[in-house]
Amino acid sequence: MKNSEWIPTMCYQCKAECAIIARVEDGQLKEVRGNPNARGKACVKGMSGVSLEYSQDRLKYPLKRVGARGEGNFERISWDEALDIMAKKLQELKDRGDAHKLTANFFPHSITDPKWRFLDAYGGFINTALPHCDSAKILAFIKMVGGVPNHHIPPAWFTVPKGGIMILAGRQAFGGLEDAAIPNDILDAKARGAKLVVIDPIFTPEAAKADQWIPIKPSGDTAFFAGMIHHLITENLYDREFVENWVREGDFEKLKGWAGDKTPEKMSGICDVSAETIKALAEECAQAPSVGVDSFKGVMLGNALDFSHAWGIFMAITGNLDNPGGQPLPDLVSLAPVEPVPAGPDLHELGWHRTGPNRDKFEKYQFIMEPTWYEAQAIKDGGLKVLITTESNPALSEMGQVEWQNAVKAKDENGRHQLELLVSFEIMMSETAKYADLVLPDKSFFERWELMYMPWWYNFGVGVALRQPVVEAPGECRHANEIFIELGKRLVPEYFQFEDDIAYYDTQLAGIGLSVEKLRKMGGLWSPGTIGFRKYEKTGGFGTPSKKVHLCWEDLEEAPFNQDWPRVELTPEYRVNTEQFPFFLISYRSIYHAGAGQWTHNNPQLRDRISGLSENPLMINTTAAQALGISQDDLVTVESPGGSIQVKANLTEGIRPDCVGLHHGFGATVGRVATGGEGISDNLLIPDSGMNLEWQDLIGGESHVSTRVRIVK
Ligand code: SF4
Numbered sequence: 001m002k003n004s005e006w007i008p009t010m011c012y013q014c015k016a017e018c019a020i021i022a023r024v025e026d027g028q029l030k031e032v033r034g035n036p037n038a039r040g041k042a043c044v045k046g047m048s049g050v051s052l053e054y055s056q057d058r059l060k061y062p063l064k065r066v067g068a069r070g071e072g073n074f075e076r077i078s079w080d081e082a083l084d085i086m087a088k089k090l091q092e093l094k095d096r097g098d099a100h101k102l103t104a105n106f107f108p109h110s111i112t113d114p115k116w117r118f119l120d121a122y123g124g125f126i127n128t129a130l131p132h133c134d135s136a137k138i139l140a141f142i143k144m145v146g147g148v149p150n151h152h153i154p155p156a157w158f159t160v161p162k163g164g165i166m167i168l169a170g171r172q173a174f175g176g177l178e179d180a181a182i183p184n185d186i187l188d189a190k191a192r193g194a195k196l197v198v199i200d201p202i203f204t205p206e207a208a209k210a211d212q213w214i215p216i217k218p219s220g221d222t223a224f225f226a227g228m229i230h231h232l233i234t235e236n237l238y239d240r241e242f243v244e245n246w247v248r249e250g251d252f253e254k255l256k257g258w259a260g261d262k263t264p265e266k267m268s269g270i271c272d273v274s275a276e277t278i279k280a281l282a283e284e285c286a287q288a289p290s291v292g293v294d295s296f297k298g299v300m301l302g303n304a305l306d307f308s309h310a311w312g313i314f315m316a317i318t319g320n321l322d323n324p325g326g327q328p329l330p331d332l333v334s335l336a337p338v339e340p341v342p343a344g345p346d347l348h349e350l351g352w353h354r355t356g357p358n359r360d361k362f363e364k365y366q367f368i369m370e371p372t373w374y375e376a377q378a379i380k381d382g383g384l385k386v387l388i389t390t391e392s393n394p395a396l397s398e399m400g401q402v403e404w405q406n407a408v409k410a411k412d413e414n415g416r417h418q419l420e421l422l423v424s425f426e427i428m429m430s431e432t433a434k435y436a437d438l439v440l441p442d443k444s445f446f447e448r449w450e451l452m453y454m455p456w457w458y459n460f461g462v463g464v465a466l467r468q469p470v471v472e473a474p475g476e477c478r479h480a481n482e483i484f485i486e487l488g489k490r491l492v493p494e495y496f497q498f499e500d501d502i503a504y505y506d507t508q509l510a511g512i513g514l515s516v517e518k519l520r521k522m523g524g525l526w527s528p529g530t531i532g533f534r535k536y537e538k539t540g541g542f543g544t545p546s547k548k549v550h551l552c553w554e555d556l557e558e559a560p561f562n563q564d565w566p567r568v569e570l571t572p573e574y575r576v577n578t579e580q581f582p583f584f585l586i587s588y589r590s591i592y593h594a595g596a597g598q599w600t601h602n603n604p605q606l607r608d609r610i611s612g613l614s615e616n617p618l619m620i621n622t623t624a625a626q627a628l629g630i631s632q633d634d635l636v637t638v639e640s641p642g643g644s645i646q647v648k649a650n651l652t653e654g655i656r657p658d659c660v661g662l663h664h665g666f667g668a669t670v671g672r673v674a675t676g677g678e679g680i681s682d683n684l685l686i687p688d689s690g691m692n693l694e695w696q697d698l699i700g701g702e703s704h705v706s707t708r709v710r711i712v713k
Pocket of ligand 1: 012042178
């Protein structure tokens with residue numbers, strides 16, 4: 001009789017981090033399902049975590065580089081030697097007053113992540129290195145309502161009432177990176193009588209389920225929402241009560257001034273959606289009991305801050321902030337601080353990776369996310385000396401990847417690397433690890449402890465959640481958190497007086513009367529109660545200085561683009577080179593493959609030719625292809641102002657004729673599965689990420705992922 005049990009933990013096959021249960025039989029992970037105590041869903045990517053766990057590519061021992069950076073030659077070393085190398089270099093950096101020249105790239109699973117604590121105590125920076133992430137959305141909501149929106153997770157679709165409207169604006173919600181329960185939530189809400197509207201240049205799986213598909217021009221979403229805002233105001237369809245009570249005095253009058261010329265007819269000329277459609281959706285939204293909008297950035301990402309601003313204005317004037325089916329505004333339960341709490345470095349004072357003309361304005365955008373491209377510039381400028389990456393893959397996953405690769409190889413006049421130390425924590429060899437001086441074998445998410453404490457959990461009424469080991473780690477794998485705690489004990493011991501990660505989490509959990517063990521026995525999930533809507537009514541307002549919603553961003557009035565109000569034009573990359581490069585390049589997502597981490601890239605289940613996604617052909621409209629003499633599976637060259645690649649053509653009616661689509665995240669050159677399949681990185685087509693530096697700096701850390709291309713057979 002085999003010893004078999006189901007153990008609750010948290011998935012990390014994508015950043016949604018769903019609650020799952022793992023079946024373990026005689027110490028072997030066998031199966032993953034959604035946790036029935038948390039709505040019980042896991043997607044195919046989550047379930048394929050089993051093959052990841054037992055991949056032959058798992059790293060098991062610390063490695064030290066023996067060849068040149070990028071060659072991928074390493075020798076095995078001990079953890080003691082690896083820790084000594086790191087501690088020595090970090091001490092040296094600190095001693096010469098350059099602690100801020102340490103950056104760690106990681107995805108914080110908690111706002112109290114031990115890695116982040118180390119950086120704050122030591123004086124280094126975090127860079128999530130996720131340009132595809134939703135920094136613009138977060139920034140916009142902080143400016144408007146004084147709080148962070150639920151970002152990886154969409155509106156609480158399970159609360160949408162009958163007649164509510166759900167808008168997916170360039171958000172491919174069925175493709176992972178959202179809780180695995182989302183597809184069901186959306187379809188359940190539809191079954192209750194809600195309406196689903198999909199705004200996307202591609203006829204996505206979501207569009208196939210939608211009541212209305214609006215095939216917008218890429219980055220036309222700001223204009224689309226501006227047209228709706230104009231119509232709501234001129235037709236007196238806005239939520240007068242909300243505006244009078246909760247919008248900062250004077251802002252609505254200013255909004256009228258801005259929206260005055262944003263007629264649906266004029267906006268139609270930008271976004272290529274008819275004025276009738278813009279008006280009809282605005283009218284429906286005005287009458288609906290709720291409207292929720294889900295978007296990471298804008299449609300195809302280009303003008304994300306403008307879109308997020310327009311989207312926030314729309315939500316405010318339709319009275320859809322923090323209501324069921326609308327835009328939830330999460331709050332956090334109070335974990336106990338681990339004293340002493342490190343203050344962290346002053347980013348503005350010490351400098352940042354930013355190199356652009358607006359660097360002095362950065363205090364307005366103090367923000368943690370910025371693209372890899374900035375890291376490359378900082379290495380060249382001498383502003384970044386030690387880089388530690390965990391669960392991130394900047395050598396492949398980011399626009400500017402080639403520039404990053406060149407920067408980490410660059411040497412000074414004495415033949416020494418400009419970047420003095422590059423460390424990669426990984427579970428498998430990756431593009432980034434190939435360049436590293438030290439490659440450290442991390443524990444997978446099935447092998448480690450982690451306390452999940454982030455606003456997005458709020459959506460589901462979860463305050464904290466526990467990731468716990470369900471199986472033993474292979475070889476000498478150690479979790480990056482354990483190593484950062486050890487480095488903390490060596491370098492900044494006053495902040496690391498606790499024994500280990502469990503003791504750290506125990507202290508925090510004491511704030512809500514729990515401990516790791518108690519939480520584990522409870523099934524790993526703790527909730528303060530119900531979600532709670534319209535909290536601003538009970539707490540005396542929003543988190544802004546005025547306690548009201550700020551529609552106007554007067555602090556950005558002087559910026560180069562007068563961004564006190566959203567700019568409605570298409571993103572700059574789409575407005576240039578229109579004749580030489582007639583197509584918009586857009587990226588899309590599938591449930592089999594999200595992001596460029598080797599975790600999905602190197603998973604045999606997800607890359608299977610029959611049941612997964614094994615290649616990355618160019619999605620091109622059938623009519624457009626025929627005009628170019630291109631047939632299905634023809635090899636075509638895709639050229640942009642920044643690069644050129646060759647791919648197979650995949651003809652489809654499901655994309656606008658002026659767009660072509662590539663999946664983001666292919667192109668690995670390491671890993672048994674990845675290198676056996678086909679697929680090329682779309683990043684190679686994105687022009688120098690610094691091309692529009694003024695614009696980029698302004699929006700607080702977005703990389704541009706937009707470009708125009710031409711197709712040559
Ligand atoms: S959406 Fe899928 S891959 Fe992502 S965390 Fe949830 S189950 Fe895992």
